[in-house]
Amino acid sequence: MNAPALVLRGVHKTFGGLTAIDALDLDVDDGEIVSIIGPNGAGKTSLFNLITGLYQPDRGSITLHGQNLVGLAPHQIASAGIARTFQTIRLFLNMSVRDNVMAAAHGRTTAHLWQSVLRTPVAQREERQVRAEAEELLGFFGERLIGYRFEQPAYSLSYANRRRLEIARAMATGARVLLIDEPAAGMNPAETHEMTDLIGRLRDERGYTILVIEHDMHVVEGISDRVVALDHGAQIAQGTFDDVATDPRVIEAYLGLRTAETK
Amino acid sequence: MSLFLQLLINGVTLGSVYALIALGYSMVYGILKLLNFAHGEVYMIGAFIGYGVLTAVGGPAAPVVPVWLLVIGMVVVAMLGSGVLGVIIERFAYRPLRNSPRIAPLISALGVSFFLQASALLLFTARIRSYDTTEFISLGTGVDIGPARISLVRLLAIGTAVTLMVALTVLVRQTKLGRAMRATAHDREAAAMMGVDVDRVIVATFFIGSALAGAAGVMVGLVFGRIFHLMGFVAGLKGFTAAVVGGIGNIPGAMLGGLLIGLGEALAAGYISSTFTDLIVFGLLIAVMLLRPRGLLGTPAVDKV
Amino acid sequence: MTPIGTDEWVAEAEQRRQGDSGPLAPLRRGLMRVPPVGRLALLVAGAGLLPVLSDSTFVVRVGLNALLFALLALGLNVVVGYAGLLDLGFIAFYGMGAYTYALLSSDQLGLHWPTELAILTAVLATVVLGYLLGLPSRRLLGDYLAIVTLFFGQAFVQLVTNVDRLPLPGGRTLDLTGGPNGITGVDQFRLGMLHLRTVQDYYWLLIVVFALAAVVFFNADNSRTGRAWRAVREDPLAAGALTIPVNRLKLLAFAVGAGTAGLAGTVFAAVQLGVFPANFTVTLLIMVYAAVVLGGTGSIPGVVLGAAVISVVPEILRDPDLSRFLFYGVMVSTLMVLLRPWRVLAAVLVATVAFGFAIRGLVDWVWPGELIEAGGGGGKVADALGSWVVMTPGNVLVINLAFVALIAAVLTLTTLRPAVRHIGLPAVLYLSAFVWENRLVTDPSITRQLLLGVILVVMMNVRPHGLLGEPRVEIT
DSSP states (O other), rough: OOOOOEEEEEEEETTTTOOOEEEEEEETTTOOOOEESSSOOOOHHHHHHTTTTTSSEEEEEETTTTTTTTTOOOOHHHHHHHEESSOOOOTTTTTHHHHHHHHHHGGGOOOOOHHHHTHHHHHHHHHHHHHHHHHHHHHTTTTOOOOOOOOOOOOOHHHHHHHHHHHHHHTTTTTTTEEOTTTTTTHHHHHHHHHHHHHHHHHHHHHEEEEEEEOOHHHHHHSSSEEEEEEEEEEEEEHHHHHHTTHHHHHHHHOOOOOOOOO | OOOHHHHHHHHHHHHHHHHHHHHHHHHHHHHHHOTTTHHHHHHHHHHHHHHHHHHHHTTSOOOOOHHHHHHHHHHHHHHHHHHHHHHHHHIEEEEEEEGOOOHHHHHHHHHHHHHHHHHHHHOSSOOEEEEEGGGGGGSSSEEEETTTTEHHHHHHHHHHHHHHHHHHHHHHHHSSSHHHHHHHOOOHHHHHHHTOHHHHHHHHHHHHHHHHHHHHHHHHHHHHHHTTTHHHHHHHHHHHHHHHHHHHTTTHHHHHHHHHHHHHHHHHHHTTOOOTHHHHHHHHHHHHHHHHHTOOSSOOOOOOO | SSSSHHHHHHHHHHHHHHOOOOHHHHHHHHHHHHHHHHHHHHHHHHHHHHHHHHHOOHHHHHHHHHHHHHHHHHHHIIEEEEEEEETTHHHHHHHHHHHHHHHHHTTTTTTOOOOOHHHHHHHHHHHHHHHHHHHHHHTTTHHHHHHHHHHHHHHHHHHHHTTSSOOOOOOOOOOOOOOOOOOOOOOOOTTTTTEEHHHHHHHHHHHHHHHHHHHHHHHHHTSSSHHHHHHHHHOOHHHHHHHHHHHHHHHHHHHHHHHHHHHHHHHHHHHHHHHHHGGGSSHHHHHHHHHHHHHOTTTHHHHHHHHHHHHHHHHHHHHHHHHOOOHHHHHHHHHHHOOOHHHHHHHHHHHHHHHHHHHHHHHHHHHHTTOOOOOOOHHHHHHHHHHTOOTTTTTTHHHHHHHHHHHHHHHHHHHHHHHHHHHHHHHHHHHHHHHHHGGGGOOHHHHHHHHHHHHHHHHHHHTTTTTTOOOOOOOO
């Protein structure tokens, strides 16, 4: 459909004797929404950690539009264009909603400390611009994070709003690829439905390429162009939601039927 | 050769003191992930309690009890006193802060340390006290190893340390409390859900760790004689270094670390310069942290994301 | 979930409640209404009045110390408050600045560099040192960093105490730091045409330096870098994943903090006309920390207030009358805040007074003639105290026991239910007055140390965000 954006080839990661990711190949095209599914401990979050540089792969390559990412520090990978959210939401709790978003613009701004201290015109202009962008970004989530909310500390937000703010923060990095870890976890049905819409809008209105980990199959069905199923760190199936959902290996991995040991 | 042997003996003596201090740091850190800055001060108070016992039974020149009983009494009373002190510190300075920002208990610990130092200054004044060990344990007695000699008091100190460490190892490995301690160190919440009384475990840990520091204080008093209100600060730093070198949270590691720091310090004092031993230990700390941040016996941890 | 309605109201009320509670709430509210520039102007104007109002060198010297302290606290605030790094080697940078300036501006090495150049070199040297000490911090967890830096501070003092006989090739030795005797005869500042001679001169200089520093740090806090520092403090891992170069920012915080301390150090060396290892001990470190913690980490007005309190209180303690006034004043005002309704307060105060006379009478009856009258200053207050407090300053054992009992009693009180606590309070208050009059009032340095320790512990327990800081939450 499009040019491949994120490409993983033969990525391998072990912890002690435990294989977290096993010779994984993965392609994500520009503008695609790919869902990663799999039982707990299948290596989904490890995969995100490998892509974003929190873990270093033992073997294999990870590239974004042909640029090698292996060996880069997390902030360099983020600046290269991959931003993420966390399964256990990790906001800057004691900073305001707006500051959370503005902080994430660090990588694409340039004002040095001395420029900020002296309030040079360049620094002032940049500050105003980042602020306006942050407010515009927060507006993407409807009325929820704007107005008086700008000044509120992140810890005062509801759970669902924290998830939204985390996504806003990832968008503010200027990345074109978003890695979203369990966006619907802990949400009620209405919020889950809204999150499904939101992820679709992220791609349709803003053109993001999205890799998402999700357990809620309604969400996965609703958003995915393609689904990749992992088990024990290896890809066991991929394709459309219907293909993957009916794949016997996937069903086995989820239900733990060990009738046919295929390993 | 004789010098080397003598330094070795010095190093092992010093090392057993550091090991005892390091154990307290390490155990507390293992369970609470808290750096107990006041630990060095607990050790200092232990040394003064030992001195108090010595004075109470008639002083070094004319103790009214047999020498063996005197030494045991000093160690036991100091251990009890320091243990209780440790428990009090935990109860009032750390427990209320268990769910605060990480930096809060550290600053509180710093405050406790400073408060204890000032209290000791108030109670005991700045005068340096001496155990005058030679008055009741003759320097002449001891065991000859080749050209060098281990004096009885050093043997006593090393023996006490080894006994305590063996006892601790048995306690941690074999008893129900030990199991609870290991479980709590591994995962406090999970342990609590499995029915471990976490508060009790923490209290026990502070008591044991502080008691060991108290014993170390008495040993230092016996072997090196001089005790004063500032002695806890540097000893605490060294004990902590020992814990880090061995791998913090790791009990055999603390013992090994203590021994290494003691030996390193003694050898450095003998062959390089006695004025710069602290700097050398500091260099060692930095080196270990850069080369093996988890210490010699520590296991690498994976960040949970 | 409507944007306007209960949700908003609850959130706002909550915020108001959290931000403004406690006895200092009106002060805080008033302060926050004044724009930052106005606050600074008020402070500078107030500080500037001091040498005008008082021509006592002593008073100006206390003010100078307060300003030096405020400068140190501002620097430490960057490291601890903004970036969240527990740097316990901070005082070493102060010492490094002082020693570097002293070496370049004294007969020690026979160097007398121009003041501007010496200051610049000293600050650069501290910045480099701060950077170097920050390097291991990249790999260290917060707690490890604390101990490494604490050790570093200790190592610095050891080093300057001992490099007075540095062996040189050729068998000679070099006296670099003067050892325990320090470096004396340090040059005063000559900035352009200005030759700074008196304490007053340095006081004016420090007002300027402090005002500049406050502006610099305020702007830094409200900038891209300040936001990134706070992000690193809140969650370094998330910060890294969001394009923030965590290690570089930690090093920057270290270097900025160190440079500020270094600058303060040069002024200190020049005003003291010398530097000594004993100037840079852990006590000073604790004092700066107490200042930052008391005022509120991360808050510029907070740390300035903290610095003022921490540097002025020890001076008050030196004078028995003033310190007595402070002691009883703080005691009564604390009770006034904590004890409600006023009937309880009155009952406790009356009970305390009665309890005192009873004990005093009893002791006089059992050991007649043993007690001495309360000393210090005379006057009605002292006389009244003398017939109330048992005075036996020579009886070390009793006083020591009373001190230990006081600590035990205070700790026990905190665990009791309020009703029971009120019953025990008079005895404890009397006991504290006894310890105070017999021991503490005569030994201001110990009192100061005890006070600093207590401030750190109590503030962390009661109000970890300090007097003027923003309350923070942390989910672990």
